[in-house]
Amino acid sequence: MSDVTIKQLAQVLGMPVDKLLTQLGEAGMKFSDQEQVISSTEKVKLLGFLRRTHGKGEAAAEAADAAPRQITLRRRTVGELKVAGSGGRGAAGPAKTVNVEVRARRTYVKRSVIAEEASAEPEREEAVRKLQESQQQREREERERLDSEQRRAQDARQREIDEQQRQEEAQRAEAAAEAKGVADAEAPAPEAPVDEMVAVDETTADESGVQRIDQRELGMILPRIHEPRKREKLVKPAAAPAPAPAPAPASTTTDAARGKARHAREREEVGNKHERDGSKRFAGGQMHLSEADRARRSSSSKRGKGGRSGGRDLLSRGSGVAGGTHGFSRPTAPVVREVVVSDTNVVADLAQKMAVKGSEVVKALFKMGVMATINQTVDHDTAVLVVEELGHTPIADTQNNAEETLAAHTQNAELEGEKVTRPPVVTIMGHVDHGKTSLLDYIRRTKVASGEAGGITQHIGAYHVKTSRGAITFLDTPGHAAFTSMRARGAQSTDIVILVVAADDGVKPQTIEAVKHARAANVPIIVAVNKMDKDGANPDNVKQGLVAQEVVPEDWGGDVQFVPVSAKTGMGIEELLDAISIQAEVMELKAVADGRASGVVIESSLDRGRGPVATVLVQQGTLRKGDFVVCGVEYGRMRALINQSGKQVDEAGPSIPVQVLGLSGVPETGDDFVCVEDERLAREVAQERELKRRETRMVSKSNRLEDIIAKMGQGDEQQTLNILVKGDVQGSVEALRESLTQIGNERVRVNVVSSGVGGINESDATLAAASKALVIGFNVRADASARKVIETNGLDVRYFSIIYDVIDQVTQAATGLLGMEVREDIIGIAEVRDVFRSSKFGAVAGCMVTEGHVKRSKPIRVLRDNVVVFEGELESLRRFKDLVDEVRSGMECGIAVKQYNDVKVGDQIECFERTEVARTL
Numbered sequence: 001m002s003d004v005t006i007k008q009l010a011q012v013l014g015m016p017v018d019k020l021l022t023q024l025g026e027a028g029m030k031f032s033d034q035e036q037v038i039s040s041t042e043k044v045k046l047l048g049f050l051r052r053t054h055g056k057g058e059a060a061a062e063a064a065d066a067a068p069r070q071i072t073l074r075r076r077t078v079g080e081l082k083v084a085g086s087g088g089r090g091a092a093g094p095a096k097t098v099n100v101e102v103r104a105r106r107t108y109v110k111r112s113v114i115a116e117e118a119s120a121e122p123e124r125e126e127a128v129r130k131l132q133e134s135q136q137q138r139e140r141e142e143r144e145r146l147d148s149e150q151r152r153a154q155d156a157r158q159r160e161i162d163e164q165q166r167q168e169e170a171q172r173a174e175a176a177a178e179a180k181g182v183a184d185a186e187a188p189a190p191e192a193p194v195d196e197m198v199a200v201d202e203t204t205a206d207e208s209g210v211q212r213i214d215q216r217e218l219g220m221i222l223p224r225i226h227e228p229r230k231r232e233k234l235v236k237p238a239a240a241p242a243p244a245p246a247p248a249p250a251s252t253t254t255d256a257a258r259g260k261a262r263h264a265r266e267r268e269e270v271g272n273k274h275e276r277d278g279s280k281r282f283a284g285g286q287m288h289l290s291e292a293d294r295a296r297r298s299s300s301s302k303r304g305k306g307g308r309s310g311g312r313d314l315l316s317r318g319s320g321v322a323g324g325t326h327g328f329s330r331p332t333a334p335v336v337r338e339v340v341v342s343d344t345n346v347v348a349d350l351a352q353k354m355a356v357k358g359s360e361v362v363k364a365l366f367k368m369g370v371m372a373t374i375n376q377t378v379d380h381d382t383a384v385l386v387v388e389e390l391g392h393t394p395i396a397d398t399q400n401n402a403e404e405t406l407a408a409h410t411q412n413a414e415l416e417g418e419k420v421t422r423p424p425v426v427t428i429m430g431h432v433d434h435g436k437t438s439l440l441d442y443i444r445r446t447k448v449a450s451g452e453a454g455g456i457t458q459h460i461g462a463y464h465v466k467t468s469r470g471a472i473t474f475l476d477t478p479g480h481a482a483f484t485s486m487r488a489r490g491a492q493s494t495d496i497v498i499l500v501v502a503a504d505d506g507v508k509p510q511t512i513e514a515v516k517h518a519r520a521a522n523v524p525i526i527v528a529v530n531k532m533d534k535d536g537a538n539p540d541n542v543k544q545g546l547v548a549q550e551v552v553p554e555d556w557g558g559d560v561q562f563v564p565v566s567a568k569t570g571m572g573i574e575e576l577l578d579a580i581s582i583q584a585e586v587m588e589l590k591a592v593a594d595g596r597a598s599g600v601v602i603e604s605s606l607d608r609g610r611g612p613v614a615t616v617l618v619q620q621g622t623l624r625k626g627d628f629v630v631c632g633v634e635y636g637r638m639r640a641l642i643n644q645s646g647k648q649v650d651e652a653g654p655s656i657p658v659q660v661l662g663l664s665g666v667p668e669t670g671d672d673f674v675c676v677e678d679e680r681l682a683r684e685v686a687q688e689r690e691l692k693r694r695e696t697r698m699v700s701k702s703n704r705l706e707d708i709i710a711k712m713g714q715g716d717e718q719q720t721l722n723i724l725v726k727g728d729v730q731g732s733v734e735a736l737r738e739s740l741t742q743i744g745n746e747r748v749r750v751n752v753v754s755s756g757v758g759g760i761n762e763s764d765a766t767l768a769a770a771s772k773a774l775v776i777g778f779n780v781r782a783d784a785s786a787r788k789v790i791e792t793n794g795l796d797v798r799y800f801s802i803i804y805d806v807i808d809q810v811t812q813a814a815t816g817l818l819g820m821e822v823r824e825d826i827i828g829i830a831e832v833r834d835v836f837r838s839s840k841f842g843a844v845a846g847c848m849v850t851e852g853h854v855k856r857s858k859p860i861r862v863l864r865d866n867v868v869v870f871e872g873e874l875e876s877l878r879r880f881k882d883l884v885d886e887v888r889s890g891m892e893c894g895i896a897v898k899q900y901n902d903v904k905v906g907d908q909i910e911c912f913e914r915t916e917v918a919r920t921l
């Protein structure tokens, strides 16, 4: 930075350029052009050379004189200071980065020079002093002129001065050397080692770098100090200002440790008094200085300057700056901020909005009797109080209307678009085994029932079917009582309910339930009297049973269509579809096909590879790939839309069900979804909802206390059976939860403590242990860490794959109908380490038995990510080449599974046995 060209140097030295070039050449530095830049090191080299060649044979004092009299070390550290944006405008602004440049300079002067100064030739002493004084004078002047706008210019000047000084030195040294004649001596003048030198002067961090920080910004990040005591003290420290307001920035440099050491040294030099002041420099770091204050501070610091002889000392430098427009200053009056208070407020956020420390808010809250840490939230009223307490103005949160924006969003879509006829959404309901799946199957001409565990539809599937009468969307709601809740949801997203009643069985409890749901949702019913092919079919019996439920057939003077059908023979199916079409026509079902989509979640689950997966039914508009959606408390961009046949599609219009990928989490069945313009709104709404949901959960938790009190009133008669439910899909879990809680009598009450999608993990097990709950895994298993907890706590964990069994077991247990039951016990688990293809057995899994033992005679299940993917038998069990009956834990084996070739590395093969045991709770 202080490089000059050779020409300039020659000018400064007052010698011809040619001579300088020659000298440089002799000194071993090749310069050919006078415009070339010569660096300071090269200059020093030249100087050393000249000394060696000219200044030899002199007395030791003179040799020392030729050596550098002083060395100036400089360091420039550039750091970044992150300034969190703060709530001037309500919401937190973006963080700002302020570059902080700290310049340190330390000059070492030889001890001998100081000694000399005491008793050396007055001439040189005079010269040196004059030089120093003139420089100090200049520096002082410079600093007085220092201004933020001129800072850069000043820096440049500073450099110039340094350069000049160095040049003067060089000149002086050379002149001295030349004056001493050309006598030669071999020994070169020793370079004075640094440790021989004493630091006689020092400049501290160059505050000018710090001054770039906007005062207003600092006002936001620096704590306001309220106590007037501190303020009084502040006046005095101003007389001896802090060494530098730089420590915080300095600590942000990568070289924090060294920075600290430097500051320690600085403080030592300045003295304890200053150190004390230094520790309070943040107290002095308040903003909003009045002009009077500024003047006072500045003048008082000038007074302080007189204490030191050198103009370059810390005090003058520090005060020079503090006296300028850039120092930290204290406020003339408390700053009253408008603080946006919303329904829930994180304490730390509140503190930031008021520009006070979090602990201050915590303290204020504490005084008000509210215990809250900075990470906790306080409600609106508390927040208003604490904001007022701290002297600020709370203002109502007007930005908390993401939900409204969203509502406006959808309304616009509904109002603007042109309405077109849409296909009806039909839900099939009815008692178990009355033929719902079979009926839908027949209509779709696919086999769904055979692929389902236990032949029961486990979760809502939605199918868009094109019939000769037009398109119809069927929601295949599960046919078991377990799916009450989902059925209720199905009915809400449904235009028409097909009530399937087996002609040979008549009206059953769940038939009546279905009627109630349809009624509640105000959805018209079409009764499909199924199994008409059967001998015992008695449609009149069905009619009578339904009339009792006020479902009156048309031919009996009512308004409900009854269609006799057979899912087996296909009889009456056309008539049923006709009936649906007629009903739909009467209802004049319309939707806006253009514009943003909205709809409802029919099913959701977490897929290992694809993440959260949800089946949604579009009700309005068109859902397109790449759309941003809010879905319950989740949001996301639609990565892919997959239709019922597993094909990727680009869009889905009204009444079309599609599986969507790309949500932030697994939404709940029945959640609505809405397309929004941008991700920001999507995220905002989702977060708002999440917050609300959490709040309501907290409220419902506190309500449990009332439950307890109510129970206490009942006496100790009734016992509570705690159950924890984990399942593979949200629908099943929800349904299980709903129906399990309905089980119970005067003696036992079932309480589902927790439910969720996915394998049973450690926290589930811990919760179950804490609440002494029965753990139910529906098509899911416990992971290794959970199994440990289960074992140590002796938890009762039961695995099911048929909802009916869950209800059955729990009901029987709860109602005291305990007897013998077939229980499954897992006797061993083998982990698939490798898969070999064998022409004889298909896929053979190279396994390691990790727990228990695997027996060839016992049934097995294949688990992937703790979810059951196959259930069956072993084809073969081998140790090396030999067929064996049993393989124990810790051993390797080859397993071939009968009729299953899809084993993958990482799968677990679970070997279990069925035993008859007495039922216990």
Ligand code: GDP
Pocket (backbone or CB within 6 Å): 430, 431, 432, 433, 434, 435, 436, 437, 438, 439, 449, 455, 456, 457, 479, 530, 531, 532, 533, 534, 565, 566, 567, 568, 569
């Ligand atoms: P869901 O539980 O209501 O879904 O009933 P499913 O569709 O699983 O059917 C239960 C049983 O009834 C199955 O064994 C079907 O084969 C049988 N089934 C269904 N519809 C008919 C029918 O129209 N005629 C006869 N004979 N059997 C039927």
Ligand code: MG
Pocket (backbone or CB within 6 Å): 436, 437, 438, 455, 456, 457, 478, 479
């Ligand atoms: Mg079914």
